[in-house]
Amino acid sequence: MTQVLLTGFGAWAGSNANPSELVARAFDGKTLAGAQVSAITPPNFFREMIGFTTAEIDRRKPDVVIMMGEFCGRGLLTVERLGQNLIDATRYGLGDSAGEQPQGEPVVPGGPAAYYATLPIRAMVKAMREAGVPADISDTGGTFGCNLLMYGVLHHIAVNRLPIRAGWVHLPSFPATAALDENLGMPSMALDTQVAGLEAGIIAAVEHPVDIDVAVKSNFQL
Secondary structure (H helix, E strand, O other): EEEEEEEOOOOOEEEEHHHHHHHHHHHHHOEEEEEEEEOOOOOHHHHHHHHHHHHHHHHHHOOOEEEEEEEEOOOOOEEEEEEOEEEEEHHHOOOOOOOOOOOOEOOOOOOOOOEOOOOHHHHHHHHHHHOOOEEEEEOOOOOOOHHHHHHHHHHHHHHHHOOOEEEEEEEOEHHHOOOOHHHHOOOOHHHHHHHHHHHHHHHHHOOOOOOOOOOOOOOOOO
């Protein structure tokens, strides 16, 4: 049976309700499209999150890894195209749960500049939209913890030549977060809608070992 591993962060970096952890938990133990889904929550520490996640990957041996995080300011699910070898946390004025704020540092010294996600990003976005959930491909995953973990996992898979397809999905903030005085005007999306979109994305990832060769329209660059 195909094994799918989801990752989602807990509350950190100014977010008291990180949607990625709750969305991941919603699928833990479920079967979708004949695939068994499990979920983990990486630690909110830059120095630990890659090692924790890659150890779980080596132990569980999934076929597909879909990592998730919150991207405040986006109002749709965004499937990332690539992870870059850079962490530059100070530009956001945020750090990890230990207060660390790396600036302009490589994720892996001497590693490639970037890795492309190996998930079928077009098929996933198309499936999410067909499920009635706003979604798009993103060409920039930021330079914070999400990009750090995405790059670290893709690097681990590449150097060890693991038969695993992996990538990242960014999620909008919850309405309760957008309702805070300091966040008024922030795009948001309810948990049920995010779960529906991710379900469509998981199924598409399982059913498309190779991405579809069709154009996926976007109205703006992400």
